[in-house]
Amino acid sequence: MIQRFFDHSPEPRTIGIVGGLGPYAGYDLVRKIFRWTRASVDQDHLPLMLHSFPGWIPERPAFLLGQTKENPGEDIGGIMEQLARSGATVIGMPCNTAHSPRILDVALERLYATGLDVRFVSIIESAVQHVCQLCPNGGRIGLMGTVATLQTRLYQDALEKAGLEPVILGDEDCALVQRAISDPTFGVKAFSDPVSPAARQILLDAARRLVEEKKVSTILLGCTEIPVAVTETSLWDTPVVDATSVLARELIRASCPERLKAPFEIQG
């Protein structure tokens, strides 16, 4: 099959998305890629594949917190390989927790063993780079994510290396945020469309505490389930950085930078 574009811009690279971690985070990333693509007819949109195989991939936090020895990186790598073999040359994974090196390194080893021309775009690196641009003079960055993401210091180490100060809430509040994400009776993973008011309220309360009690200058949503529930770009006069949205823009940039909208082109 020959890729055939109807205008004369360079041929875009095909974006592959490792979905299913969770499913709604995959769909949220697809939506944000479409939203940030400069397009007035179907053919302007970028080539993209979403492979959502949630049943293949064991729980990431359980592995990172030592509750199981089954490393989900092996199966995630299998999905990356499948995407690359189907033609993806740029790959993104909308799950912060799965970017922990103990998982991601195993997955990328399998991807790169294919020898195919493919680039992985990290949500952590993309988000931290974006926060650096927002806060050129440093700042206190309020971090929200799963307990496993926070305990493995994925964002904290990267933010500190970039000269920023990561700030997290106390254990009790972090456990509440975790429940808002994954509790099977009201969490975002179980109730995404619409999100339950209880889950959204917990997430907003956590954001408010980061601003009011911890005096952060920016809030970083470092779990891809959170922006499914919290879509505000600013809360209590504090900018909110949605890592999924940053990843969407980086994937467009890696596929075909000419098609990336400027912020003023985004409506609503």
Next chain:
Amino acid sequence: MIQRFFDHSPEPRTIGIVGGLGPYAGYDLVRKIFRWTRASVDQDHLPLMLHSFPGWIPERPAFLLGQTKENPGEDIGGIMEQLARSGATVIGMPCNTAHSPRILDVALERLYATGLDVRFVSIIESAVQHVCQLCPNGGRIGLMGTVATLQTRLYQDALEKAGLEPVILGDEDCALVQRAISDPTFGVKAFSDPVSPAARQILLDAARRLVEEKKVSTILLGCTEIPVAVTETSLWDTPVVDATSVLARELIRASCPERLKAPFEIQG
């Protein structure tokens, strides 16, 4: 890679979605599949692939209306083949116009030539079957779609065969609906997230005329761009059937019927 589910329900079949026709219709179908799947943890969701290659596929209406000889069925069949070779065993295509036999037959010939075990689920057959269940004693079904879908009588013939009476608006109103779908300055294909107020207003006006002037008993949204703009399940006390949502349910039923939610389980 071994598909491994953590409960004891039968192994679901993998759903493949031909996206890009347009991109937002593909994403809307994914959303509706997730929404209608009985799931409380990630692993409960069904295996699914969305392949969105809008740049590969020439305009469908232009071919059907005789403005070009380039049959998009060839490239659509290529995407179906790619999905099947990646493991999809149930395939759906959220684009009514592309279900015209002159396009679909060419695509399915290529798919079935692979010899793989794969089933195509038609949006037209699914929607007409659903309308029949809604209207067991017959009825006037107000049809909204692209000019090409209406001119090729895709739905009219199927509805008449099922004992229902298809009703469409006059040429001028149909041309307006077409513009609400595809006009590059305000149509749903160019402005999907959010949809422009102008496009939504045209679509609502057309629905109102079908109810008030044509006295239809049901409105059938027979273009997958329309439910991106019109999400109501009822308008002017008349049920609205969204063909994308019906296709989502049929794909779940074909993949793993136990996971299909009953309507009372759908919130919001």
